[in-house]
Amino acid sequence: MCLPTAVALLTKRVEIASRCTWCLMRDEDTYHVMFDCSFARSVWARANIQEVDSANYTGDIVEFIQYLFFVCTRDKLVHLVMLYWNLWNRRNKWVWNRVSISGFGVQATTMNMINEWQRCQKEKRVFVSAANTIACTWKPPAQGWFKVNVDAALFTDSAGFGIGCVIRDASGGFVAARTQKIEAIITPKEAEAIGLKEALSWTKELRHKRCVFETDAKLLAEACKGVQRWTYFHTIVLDSIELFKNYDDVLVEFILRSANEVAHRLARATYSMSGVKEWVHNPPSFICDVLSLDYN
Structure with a gap:
C-alpha cells in the first residue's frame, strides 16, 4: 500500500483494501497506480511517451522515475510530470469520492496545465528581460522602503577586503553609508556574502524594517532564495537568511x-582605511558625484 493511503487510513479511519481499487488485479503501490494499472497504461499509451513502456522497472520507484528523467527530453519531462500529478489526483478522487475521470479527461487536464505553465514561462521571460533593463541604472525604492546597495572589493596586494554599503530612501535621498575593512584571505563570492551579512546587521541596528538589498553578485542574490549546498559561502548566506x-x-x-x-566606490575606498567608518545624513565627499548622477 502506498504512503498516502496509509496516512489516510490513520487519519480518517477509512478501511481500504490493499488491492488496487480500480482494476482489482494487483496490490496497490506507487508504481502500480502510476504506471502498471490498466487505467494508467491506457493514459501513457494515449500520451505517446514510449520511454515509459520501454523502461525496465527493477522494484525501486525512485530509480525508475530518475531513469525517465534521464532519458526523456525536456518537453516530455514536462508532460510526464503533469500526467503523473493528474493520475494521482484522479486516483484520490476515485478512492475517496468514487468520482471516475476518463483517460481522455486526465490527458485533457494535463494539456491544459502544460499550456498554462508555458504561458507563465513566457510571461516570466518578458518580466526578467524588463527587470534587467531597469537594473542598468539605480532606481529609488517604493514609498515606505529603504534601498541598501552593498558591494565588496578584494585587494590583491594585501590579505584583506573592503565592504561598502549605502542606504537611500524612496525619494533617492542619502540616509547613511558604511565601510569596513577586514583582514582575511577569502574568495570574491565569500567577500560579497560577508558584505551582505554586515549590511543586514547594520541596517537592523538602524531599525529600518522594510529594505531592498541590491548586489551585483548574481550568485549571492540567487543563493538567498534557498541554500542547498554546504560550503563556507553558503554558510555565510544562511547567516544572512x-x-x-x-x-x-x-x-x-x-x-x-x-x-x-x-x-562599489565605498568598497574600493577602504583600501586606504582601517576598521569601520560610518556617515549619517551627510555623505563622504568621494561619493557625492555618483549620488548626484543616480539621483538625476
Whole structure:
C-alpha cells in the first residue's frame, strides 16, 4: 500500500483494501497506480511517451522515475510530470469520492496545465528581460522602503577586503553609508556574502524594517532564495537568511554594476582605511558625484 493511503487510513479511519481499487488485479503501490494499472497504461499509451513502456522497472520507484528523467527530453519531462500529478489526483478522487475521470479527461487536464505553465514561462521571460533593463541604472525604492546597495572589493596586494554599503530612501535621498575593512584571505563570492551579512546587521541596528538589498553578485542574490549546498559561502548566506527575521519586509535583488556604483566606490575606498567608518545624513565627499548622477 502506498504512503498516502496509509496516512489516510490513520487519519480518517477509512478501511481500504490493499488491492488496487480500480482494476482489482494487483496490490496497490506507487508504481502500480502510476504506471502498471490498466487505467494508467491506457493514459501513457494515449500520451505517446514510449520511454515509459520501454523502461525496465527493477522494484525501486525512485530509480525508475530518475531513469525517465534521464532519458526523456525536456518537453516530455514536462508532460510526464503533469500526467503523473493528474493520475494521482484522479486516483484520490476515485478512492475517496468514487468520482471516475476518463483517460481522455486526465490527458485533457494535463494539456491544459502544460499550456498554462508555458504561458507563465513566457510571461516570466518578458518580466526578467524588463527587470534587467531597469537594473542598468539605480532606481529609488517604493514609498515606505529603504534601498541598501552593498558591494565588496578584494585587494590583491594585501590579505584583506573592503565592504561598502549605502542606504537611500524612496525619494533617492542619502540616509547613511558604511565601510569596513577586514583582514582575511577569502574568495570574491565569500567577500560579497560577508558584505551582505554586515549590511543586514547594520541596517537592523538602524531599525529600518522594510529594505531592498541590491548586489551585483548574481550568485549571492540567487543563493538567498534557498541554500542547498554546504560550503563556507553558503554558510555565510544562511547567516544572512537568519537575519531576515529582523525585518518586516526584506528583498535581495541582483543588479548590474552600473546600478551599484556608489557601493562599489565605498568598497574600493577602504583600501586606504582601517576598521569601520560610518556617515549619517551627510555623505563622504568621494561619493557625492555618483549620488548626484543616480539621483538625476
